[in-house]
Amino acid sequence: MTDNFNKLNSHLEAIANAMPDPIFVMGQDGTYLDIIGGKERSLYADGQSLIGRKYQDVLPEKMAERFLKVVQKAIQTGRLNEIEYQLADGDVDGIESPRVTEGQWYEARVYPIDSETYGQPAVIWLAINITERKHMEEQIEHLSSNDPLTNLYNRDYFLDIVDEEINKAKLNNKPVSLCKINLDCFKRITDAYGHEMGDKAILTAAHAIKNVVKELGYIGRMSCDQFMMVLPEVKAVDAFRITKLAQETISAQKIKLGNNETTCLTSHAGVTDLRQETEHSEDLFKRVTTAIKALEGTREVTKIL
Structure with missing residues (x-):
């Protein structure tokens, strides 16, 4: 035993x-x-x-x-x-x-x-x-919320952030602004030089926007050539200046296309802010899109609506 x-x-x-x-x-x-x-x-x-x-x-x-x-x-x-x-x-x-x-x-x-x-x-x-x-x-969570090319927030995750920031602004009686930047030359670059150069243009624009916005707000890539920023506690007039600076930073970048050719990027942008307690994110989305459409055929590049 x-x-x-x-x-x-x-x-x-x-x-x-x-x-x-x-x-x-x-x-x-x-x-x-x-x-x-x-x-x-x-x-x-x-x-x-x-x-x-x-x-x-x-x-x-x-x-x-x-x-x-x-x-x-x-x-x-x-x-x-x-x-x-x-x-x-x-x-x-x-x-x-x-x-x-x-x-x-x-x-x-x-x-x-x-x-x-x-x-x-x-x-x-x-x-x-x-x-x-x-x-x-x-890593899985990051992939579900971020655009794989630019590392900016993807569309769905960004829309959730916008809703959250609008609710916070209403609750605390603070301003919040929404800005949209559309690149003008993305399709031309992609058609002429291929998707690799198109990706380079998108990355250049994304990097420029991030350098300007920094900790002021959140940036999302809404489609291949469209970006949005939501800026908590920022009024539309100040958001206009931030967006304008982002556009200037984008256009200051030179992209090498090959055969010693270079190009710069141009864009149009719309800016708006929360106006009424009853407004929702859809109202701000419509206004920034309308603002950009109003710029078509003009020399203006940024508009508050």
């Missing part, structure tokens, strides 16, 4: 020590009581130095409070609890690791231990490094 027991313990110990993900034993009083596994050094630092120390002694204050609440909830309810958190090795006092981490993401599964082996109610805290998954989720 003793031999079988020793053999079983030996097997369990070998399995536990071979586990790539760490299992912490966390006490109800906020103490790291034990650690099992966690041998994969490409994902985890060595946490043995944490044993016997309390969360508040080794973790940032808010993180320590959060950990303790999760542990105590699991003990009180007797149920599985789950938590996601971001933590860098440098955030944990006493952890030394050759890995350079700006903050790894972890998913923990926390479950109470029935045994009184550790002298107090405790839980097992299985920590799994999910940083790669988080990065993938961020």
Whole structure:
């Protein structure tokens, strides 16, 4: 019987020590009581130095409070609890690791231990490094909201931003302006020199607009050669100046077309702002589009409507 027991313990110990993900034993009083596994050094630092120390002694204050609440909830309810958190090795006092981490993401599964082996109610805290998954989720989210060529917001996501900013403006009684810039020469460049040069023209215009708008608002690519800007807390007269500067910056760029040929980009733009409490985004869209149409056949390039 003793031999079988020793053999079983030996097997369990070998399995536990071979586990790539760490299992912490966390006490109800906020103490790291034990650690099992966690041998994969490409994902985890060595946490043995944490044993016997309390969360508040080794973790940032808010993180320590959060950990303790999760542990105590699991003990009180007797149920599985789950938590996601971001933590860098440098955030944990006493952890030394050759890995350079700006903050790894972890998913923990926390479950109470029935045994009184550790002298107090405790839980097992299985920590799994999910940083790669988080990065993938961020990339998917980015692709769903951004135009792949210019990295500006895509049409659908931008329209949601406009609705949100208009609602904020109404709630806070603040101005908000909408601006639209249409490139005049995109089709000509694409027809004569191909889509690669067309993409170059779009990127040049997008870069110029971003350099002007910066933190003043949000920019969206509405179609192949049309851009929009929503400028929170900016009146139409100021939005006109910003849009005019964006157009001037666009036209100042030279695009090499090949055979030593170059061209500059020209555009027309419309500007409007929120006028009445009852207005919605559709009303502003119509006005900026009407403003641009009113410029056709004239020498003007920007118009407030």
